[in-house]
Amino acid sequence: MKWSITQLRKYQDEPFVFKQTVNFDHLKDSLDLLDLSAITVEGELTVKSNEVIADMHITGVYTMSCARTLVPVEVPLDTTSQEIFDLEGFDSYSEDDEHYHDATDGMINLKDIAEELVIIEKPMRAFAENSDQMMREGNGWEVIDETQAAELKKEQEASESKQVDPRLQKLQQLYDEEQ
Incomplete structure (x- = not known):
């Protein structure tokens, strides 16, 4: 994804269309990803008198762990960007504009820009489709709301009051025999 400016000058009248697939496998660990698919970068380069305008469309798939259940979740990457390369090097742009x-080295390199966009567009966390339902019950437990908890507490108190303390059970038997 690197082109020389002299190569691009041939396309002065019409845009140079490109479509390439790039692997950024080295980003898996630093971005805490389970997998990162091949990234497709397509678009066009338009050469003007003193600048090259790159319209890019980047697509791919992040595979991340669900934040609730740790189940693998595929999150699509689909972003566009317009980058402008200054050919004369006059720094006519502000440093704050990313x-x-x-392009004073005579080359237009979109790979580094695409890699930066893959990093920036990664979501902080992902959730599986049924992850909210999965968190409501499990093996021997379930989440209940406050009213259900109050009712359950009343039921437990009522059953405890009916039960006889095992230490006093012998006395209860004596009482039952007398009657």
Whole structure:
């Protein structure tokens, strides 16, 4: 995804269309991903008199762990960006604008920009489709609301009051025999 400016000058009248697939497997560990699919970068480069405008469309799939259940979740990556490369190097743009780049080395390199966009677009966390339902009950437990908890507490108190303390059970038997 690297082109020389002289190569791109041939397309002065019409945009240079490109579509390439790039692997950023080295980002898996640093982004805490289970997997990262091959990233497709497509778009066009338009050459003007003193700049090259790159319209890019980046697609791919992140595979992340669900934040609730740790189940693998596939999260699509689909973003667009317009980057402008200054060919004359006059720094006519402000340093705060991340979409302007200097192309004084005579090359337009979109791979680094695509890698940056893959990093930026990664969501903080992902959730599986039924993860909220999975968290409501499990093996021997279930989540209940406050009213259900109050009712359950009343039922337990009522059953405890009917039960005889095992230490006093012998006395209860004597009382039952006398009657």
